[in-house]
Amino acid sequence: MRRSSPIAGTALAVLALTGLPGPAAAQQAVTLEELQVTSPSPIGPLREGGGPGTGSPFPPGVLPVVTGTYAPVTVATQAQIARDQPRTLGDALFDRPGISASTYAPGGASRPIIRGLDQARVRIQENGVVNNGVSDLGEDHAVPVNPLVNDRIEVIRGPATLRYGSGAIGGVVSAENNRVPTVMPPNGLSGQVTTGFSSVDNGRLGAATVDAGRDGIAVHADGFATAADSYAIPGGIQRNAATAAQGGAVGISAIGDRGFVGLSFSHEDALYQIPGGEAERDRTRLDPRQDRVLSRGEYRPSSGPLEVIRYWAGYSVYRHDEIGIGETGIDGIQAVFKNREAEGRVELQHVPVFTALGTLTGALGLQSGRRVITTQLESFLPPTESRADALYLFEQLAIGHGLRVQAAGRIEGDRLSSSVTQFPADFLPIPGEDPAQTARTRRFAPKSLSLGVLQDLPDGFVASLNGSYVERAPTGYELFSFGPHDATATFEIGNPNLQLERARTVEMSLRRAEGPLRLDATGYYTRYTGFIYRNYTGILCGDDFASCGGGDGLRQIVYQQQNATFYGAEIAAQYDAIPVGNGWFGLEGQFDFVRAQFDDGTNVPRIPPYRVGGGVFLRAEGWFARVNLLHAFAHTAIAPLETTTPGWNDLRAEISYTKPLDPAVYGASEVTLGLQGRNLLDDDIRNSASFKKDEILLPGRNVRLFLTARF
Numbered sequence: 001m002r003r004s005s006p007i008a009g010t011a012l013a014v015l016a017l018t019g020l021p022g023p024a025a026a027q028q029a030v031t032l033e034e035l036q037v038t039s040p041s042p043i044g045p046l047r048e049g050g051g052p053g054t055g056s057p058f059p060p061g062v063l064p065v066v067t068g069t070y071a072p073v074t075v076a077t078q079a080q081i082a083r084d085q086p087r088t089l090g091d092a093l094f095d096r097p098g099i100s101a102s103t104y105a106p107g108g109a110s111r112p113i114i115r116g117l118d119q120a121r122v123r124i125q126e127n128g129v130v131n132n133g134v135s136d137l138g139e140d141h142a143v144p145v146n147p148l149v150n151d152r153i154e155v156i157r158g159p160a161t162l163r164y165g166s167g168a169i170g171g172v173v174s175a176e177n178n179r180v181p182t183v184m185p186p187n188g189l190s191g192q193v194t195t196g197f198s199s200v201d202n203g204r205l206g207a208a209t210v211d212a213g214r215d216g217i218a219v220h221a222d223g224f225a226t227a228a229d230s231y232a233i234p235g236g237i238q239r240n241a242a243t244a245a246q247g248g249a250v251g252i253s254a255i256g257d258r259g260f261v262g263l264s265f266s267h268e269d270a271l272y273q274i275p276g277g278e279a280e281r282d283r284t285r286l287d288p289r290q291d292r293v294l295s296r297g298e299y300r301p302s303s304g305p306l307e308v309i310r311y312w313a314g315y316s317v318y319r320h321d322e323i324g325i326g327e328t329g330i331d332g333i334q335a336v337f338k339n340r341e342a343e344g345r346v347e348l349q350h351v352p353v354f355t356a357l358g359t360l361t362g363a364l365g366l367q368s369g370r371r372v373i374t375t376q377l378e379s380f381l382p383p384t385e386s387r388a389d390a391l392y393l394f395e396q397l398a399i400g401h402g403l404r405v406q407a408a409g410r411i412e413g414d415r416l417s418s419s420v421t422q423f424p425a426d427f428l429p430i431p432g433e434d435p436a437q438t439a440r441t442r443r444f445a446p447k448s449l450s451l452g453v454l455q456d457l458p459d460g461f462v463a464s465l466n467g468s469y470v471e472r473a474p475t476g477y478e479l480f481s482f483g484p485h486d487a488t489a490t491f492e493i494g495n496p497n498l499q500l501e502r503a504r505t506v507e508m509s510l511r512r513a514e515g516p517l518r519l520d521a522t523g524y525y526t527r528y529t530g531f532i533y534r535n536y537t538g539i540l541c542g543d544d545f546a547s548c549g550g551g552d553g554l555r556q557i558v559y560q561q562q563n564a565t566f567y568g569a570e571i572a573a574q575y576d577a578i579p580v581g582n583g584w585f586g587l588e589g590q591f592d593f594v595r596a597q598f599d600d601g602t603n604v605p606r607i608p609p610y611r612v613g614g615g616v617f618l619r620a621e622g623w624f625a626r627v628n629l630l631h632a633f634a635h636t637a638i639a640p641l642e643t644t645t646p647g648w649n650d651l652r653a654e655i656s657y658t659k660p661l662d663p664a665v666y667g668a669s670e671v672t673l674g675l676q677g678r679n680l681l682d683d684d685i686r687n688s689a690s691f692k693k694d695e696i697l698l699p700g701r702n703v704r705l706f707l708t709a710r711f
Helices: 078-084 089-093 158-163 277-281 476-480
Strands: 002-005 035-038 073-077 099-101 112-114 122-126 152-156 171-176 189-198 203-214 217-228 243-256 259-273 289-299 306-325 331-350 359-377 384-400 403-421 437-444 447-456 461-472 482-485 490-493 501-512 517-541 554-580 583-598 611-620 623-632 648-660 670-678 702-710
Touching (some): 078 189, 089 152, 152 158, 158 403, 158 447, 158 461, 384 476, 490 517, 583 623
Parallel strands (some): 122 171
Antiparallel strands (some): 099 112, 189 702, 203 217, 259 289, 306 331, 331 359, 359 384, 403 437, 461 501, 611 623, 670 702
């Protein structure tokens, strides 16, 4: 039973559907961005994903499998977000196969890690436009995207990431919402309100989205507020771990027969503490705030060589202060980070070309961006400006009999400007001499190519094989860092002579989204030439270079390059085993691992553990219940100076009931009430991919009450 879902985060999205008849209706203006997502075996009527506020097109707990893409796309649906109620993107994705998170400050700062890659290799975006803040500079920095107001979160890997840039070499985390309205809501009005309480941290939250439209004008508004105390861990409390955040957005669009154009403004601010070690003793906390303007639009000519013209554009102003007790013993601002960033992208999708081999569809894209980072007080990065311009092309040939072939290419021009410091060869200070600083600009021209094959198989299975060659330019902090970084307890020294990082990847997938079995299985192998990493020199420093060799607080690291190999697999599956009423009792399981080594035989640091999990579920007559266990094996394949991480078990359970209502009587069309438990064994959970794993535990036993109403 097939249902269409607006999964709009991959390059193939602009290629998958090509021929809508006649002048498009307003609601068809965005269908070219949709991927075909298939639901499981029918268990009753599914609500169509007709727009925000209408709920997920999947029944509760169903594994969403995207079969129309050349590489896997992990989706966290709106209904799943409403049940899990994550406060960060890392929290929302931590337990998905192939994905982990930094968990530096759980609930406050936790950035997704994809296949063992993070920071400069994972792009964070919202509605197609980059929205990192400065989270890529340090694990203690929050991502300025709150999951609670999103319609879905997508994690995109493989060739489709060429649409967004070499900074997405590891993958793209894309938050999708309706802040710029793209369709008219059903019956002119729709929305969702959710609230919840969590026992582990006295967590309180509320979020609401509203969409309205009439006479070709659609408007959107959303808002959220969250607060939590320091969370409980087995045997105590993880001190200095409280969080609070609030924000919202308004947007408006004009929607017509041939497209739409819209604009939104959003604001977000937060205050969160950093637990563990010196940060806890100094009562360290950060207060990020961001203002963001976003515009996007689409136009479909009635004739000519172009079928669709689309654009995305955004500008954000971000700042956070790092507050705590300094060396003087006074509680105050110790460091300031500011980020101004603009990005725009235009895509031109041509009309289908009918050839002897099959139908050719494709899109040409142009992208441009500028980023300016400024810092004050105790910062490890001097003011840095980055510019990037790119041209990319995707072409797909539908040969027939379910066989499709895609080729893609991208070329960029990157320019990074800052100041560099001339260090002695041994990175030790020379008494009486300060290292000289000079201005420097580096230019790069990374080029990337990919080729993919997608084949429909019997019984609803889809297989894919991809190969890609991707080049990544070093980032500003990899080139120009110089100074103490308290978040990682390091004294960071950039390498202004770094060269392009090159990755060659082969990836195979087998997926199925219809019938009683849903399956999403992928294996991959990546060979890096010039993998950029932080190398510990063995020298300890204080807060300035003159203290290096005689300090005792910060490990001195220098950015260097070495060849490396990554390989791994990620598998998720569900099976509807026994019919129960209008639903099913079923089984589910997952497994993922990543192995990463340098050519000298040492291990890449901070790699997630091998994980396996499984359980049972029941969904019928509006009820959904689940019990499963996720086990992480001990992580012993460690880098020099790392410590091993013990394994852990996360026993989880959930029960909820969804009741359809008469909007004329209750004002809502549907209400969901439920309980969810996490870490019910109250196990000691440490994250091997986190800098803080030896200092903090992740939250202990937690029971969450949640309530969601849709109208």
